[in-house]
Amino acid sequence: MSTSPIGSNPFLSSLESAGSSSTSGASGMSALGNANTFYNLLVTQLTNQDPLNPMSNTDLSAQLAQFSTASGVQAMQQSMAALTSQLAQSQSLQAASLVGRNVVFDDNSLSLGASGGSAGGFTLASGAQDVQVQISNAAGQIVNTLDLGSMAAGVQSFNWNGTDASGAAAAPGNYSFAVQAADANGASVGAAPFGSGQVVSVMLNAGSSPTLQIQGQSGSIPLSGVVGVM
Structure with missing residues (x-):
């Protein structure tokens, strides 16, 4: 057999x-x-x-x-x-361990509170002659454009006083920003936006990466989105 x-x-x-x-x-x-x-x-x-x-x-x-x-x-x-x-x-x-610490994260969101005013940041790939920040509401409509003038390469920041293009106070809520930069010859300069804020809580999600709740920010950001700790 x-x-x-x-x-x-x-x-x-x-x-x-x-x-x-x-x-x-x-x-x-x-x-x-x-x-x-x-x-x-x-x-x-x-x-x-x-x-x-x-x-x-x-x-x-x-x-x-x-x-x-x-x-x-x-x-x-x-x-x-x-x-x-x-x-x-x-x-x-x-x-x-990040609770209570200020972190920098890969994001272009802004949160406008009742008191008004918000801040954001970005990194310029090289020096720029003209830098503008366009702020948009949740519907994607541009509410204001900040003219920051010339800036050097590297990490930069800006402050928004919470007003729209007419000078009136913008409604509290969530906004986003986009950076447009050009050098002396008018060529576009790369600009990578980032957000910053204090970590107030951490959510440990089963089966996925932990997420961080940032003070003044709606929603949360993944731990992988953190690019720096201050």
Whole structure:
């Protein structure tokens, strides 16, 4: 009686199918459960093989190598899962330590309170002869344009007094800003906006990165959006 290699054995195939349907993310070989099951199957296969057509050493070595590889992959998956969990815990601790600190984050939002006035910042790729900041409301309408004149390369900031283009007080709420900069030749200069504020709370979200609540800002920002701590 000839026997097929373990990889094509009907009994093994049934075990793999059962394992794949009951274990999320498990490989077919990991569904065997442990090494004892594999070796019991191997011994059974060797015991019942055709004496006139026995399994070759090459086939036996190949099956042992397949099991060893599958076991190694399973161990690696477990190690990666543990490492991911540790990284998530580390991120949560880092985020919690930011409460009460002033952070700089990748954002172009402005929050205008009842008292009026807000501030923002940006980074210029090179020196600019003419820098303007356009402030828009939640509907995307430009309410005011600030002419900041010439500025040097690097981190820059601005203050908005909370008024619209006519000088009237803008309604409290959420706004955004866009920076337009040009050099002496009229060529555009890159400007990357950023926001800043004090972290008042941290939300530890299951399955995702922690988020930070910034004082005076509606909504929250992901920890990955923080580009500096002051």
